[in-house]
Amino acid sequence: MIPRLAGSSLFPLATLSLLIGCAPAYISQKPPTPEPMVRVAIHHRLEAAVIEALDTVWASDGIHASPLAPGNRWTVTARQGRLVAETGAGTVIGEIGPGLTFRGRARFSLNGTALDRPLTLSPEGGAGLLAVLELPLEEYLLGVLSKEMGNAGGAELEALKAQAVAARSFAYVKIGKKPEQGYDLESDVSHQAFDPSAPAGPAIRKAVEKTRGQVLSCRGRVFAPNYHSTCGGRTALPSEAWGTADSLFPWAKSVRDPYCAVSPRFQWRERVPSAAMVRRALGLADTTIPITDVSIMDRGPSGRVNRLKIRSQAGDTVLFRDRIRFQLADKALPSSWFDVSCRRDELGNVASVEFTGKGFGHGVGMCQWGAMGMAREGRGYRKILKHYYRESEVVCIR
Numbered sequence: 001m002i003p004r005l006a007g008s009s010l011f012p013l014a015t016l017s018l019l020i021g022c023a024p025a026y027i028s029q030k031p032p033t034p035e036p037m038v039r040v041a042i043h044h045r046l047e048a049a050v051i052e053a054l055d056t057v058w059a060s061d062g063i064h065a066s067p068l069a070p071g072n073r074w075t076v077t078a079r080q081g082r083l084v085a086e087t088g089a090g091t092v093i094g095e096i097g098p099g100l101t102f103r104g105r106a107r108f109s110l111n112g113t114a115l116d117r118p119l120t121l122s123p124e125g126g127a128g129l130l131a132v133l134e135l136p137l138e139e140y141l142l143g144v145l146s147k148e149m150g151n152a153g154g155a156e157l158e159a160l161k162a163q164a165v166a167a168r169s170f171a172y173v174k175i176g177k178k179p180e181q182g183y184d185l186e187s188d189v190s191h192q193a194f195d196p197s198a199p200a201g202p203a204i205r206k207a208v209e210k211t212r213g214q215v216l217s218c219r220g221r222v223f224a225p226n227y228h229s230t231c232g233g234r235t236a237l238p239s240e241a242w243g244t245a246d247s248l249f250p251w252a253k254s255v256r257d258p259y260c261a262v263s264p265r266f267q268w269r270e271r272v273p274s275a276a277m278v279r280r281a282l283g284l285a286d287t288t289i290p291i292t293d294v295s296i297m298d299r300g301p302s303g304r305v306n307r308l309k310i311r312s313q314a315g316d317t318v319l320f321r322d323r324i325r326f327q328l329a330d331k332a333l334p335s336s337w338f339d340v341s342c343r344r345d346e347l348g349n350v351a352s353v354e355f356t357g358k359g360f361g362h363g364v365g366m367c368q369w370g371a372m373g374m375a376r377e378g379r380g381y382r383k384i385l386k387h388y389y390r391e392s393e394v395v396c397i398r
Contacts, residue, residue: 038140038171039183040194045128046111049076049121054114055106059085061096068108076100078123098122099182113197122182132183133196137175141167141208146198152372153203159371160207161381165394166225166366167192169215172397173224216385217395218251225389226252230263231367232337232359235388240300241322241336241362251389252364254302259373265360266369268334271343273352276329281310282317289314290349294340304337304363322362335359365389 043049051057053068060066061083068074073088083096099122102108107116110131117135124130144167145160152160170192174184187194200208215222226238234256238249246252260266275287282289290313297307297318308324310317325333338357345351366388374384382394 035136035138036172036175037134038137038175038185039132039134040140040185040187040196041130041183042133042187042194042196043110043129043131045125046131047077047128048111049129049131050074050109050111051076051102051119052109053104054108055104057102057104057108060101060103061099062101066093068102076121076129078127078129081123081126083121083123083129115196117196120182130182135196137168137171138208138212140171140194142200142204143194143196143198144171144192145204145207146200147193147195149368149372150198150201150204153201156372156375157203157207158379158381158384159368159375160203161211162366162371162375162384163227163368164207164211165214165216165381165385166227168211169222170224172215172222211381213396214394215397216251216389216392218389218392222395222397223251223392225392226362226365227368227388228359228361228363228365229367230260230265230335230360230369231257231363232260232266232335232357233257234302234363235365235367236302236304236337236363237300238364240302240304240306241364243321249364251392253390255387255390257367257370257387259377260359260367260370262373262376263360263369265334266358268357268360270331270333270355270357271352272329272333272355274350277310277353278312280329281319281327282312282314284314290347292349294342294350294353296340302337302363304335308340333357335361335363337363 050073052073053070055070057068058065059068059074075086077084083100085093085096099120101118101120103118107114109115110119115133117133120132122130141164145163149160149163171185174191176184185191216225235254237246237254238244238252239246274291277291278284278287278289291310292313293311295309296305297309300306305324306321308319319327322336324336333355335357337359338355341354342350343352343354371384374387385392385394
């Protein structure tokens with residue numbers, strides 16, 4: 001039996017019947033399967049959604065439909081688990097639900113952001129709104145690459161191609177995975193950063209088009225690859241970042257990466273006051289409680305910190321793996337690959353800790369700046385992907 005990757009985050013290739021641009025080995029008599037649509041949660045718990053029609057837009061709750069003429073505006077809010085819409089004319093439409101979808105042949109705006117794809121609003125978290133945008137997958141990739149690697153240009157085209165393949169693979173795995181939540185993907189780094197209004201330059205458009213239909217496969221299945229900004233010279237094992245079994249990620253190895261030295265985040269230095277650590281790491285309101293020492297207990301194979309001990313008069317606290325960088329202060333540390341140096345006050349207690357480190361992000365999978373470095377040296381996108389995802393291959397899904 002083929003082992004499952006992280007949390008069922010893979011699809012058997014045999015279950016996918018999609019043709020969206022890969023050259024076929026024969027001329028099929030069957031029409032191509034339509035390009036899949038992806039639903040992206042672009043806002044959570046919005047207090048209000050102001051929809052302004054730039055051309056005629058139709059609002060529908062699945063039973064009734066109402067047009068918004070150009071220039072008209074609706075303000076949608078949630079009350080007691082239902083939607084309420086106030087029109088520009090002052091009319092209030094109540095008890096709408098469970099969702100309200102806006103569609104139009106031209107652009108409309110949500111709180112000032114121009115959109116041209118179906119937008120569904122639904123109640124979330126009591127009085128908030130969930131906003132979900134639905135769009136074709138290849139179009140979605142333009143918004144991902146613009147947000148994830150918008151600083152790359154023509155010189156890094158092969159890196160952009162690698163990012164397109166990785167992002168497409170991630171999305172394929174997520175589409176339809178949790179239908180009960182009403183969307184497929186988040187629009188932040190918990191899944192993939194996405195901005196529907198971010199402009200996609202010529203290099204990004206070319207990268208998406210040239211890799212159309214290509215995904216990453218490992219042991220016969222498409223998987224959802226992790227990636228990050230800067231590895232700092234060596235990528236991390238999944239166990240170093242999240243404490244999970246590395247066997248669940250056969251494609252994710254710790255590999256040496258001299259190419260990401262071009263990153264502005266290759267090396268970094270941050271100072272964290274002891275009061276911030278008392279509040280964040282120890283969870284104590286009294287920030288005057290002295291911290292007596294901060295030390296690294298052990299490291300993972302790549303050099304990243306596995307356990308960090310904070311010793312205080314309230315007791316010892318141990319932080320683990322990649323979560324360390326989020327638990328020390330309001331501003332997260334760039335990575336968990338660091339050394340520590342304690343600065344002490346006149347009583348010998350820790351006044352602040354200086355962290356000197358490498359990289360930016362969790363470190364697992366493809367290093368985006370490393371990919372750009374490889375592209376600048378003439379490496380193709382397939383070699384880039386093979387470097388970071390060792391037991392993978394690029395395949396065309398049909």
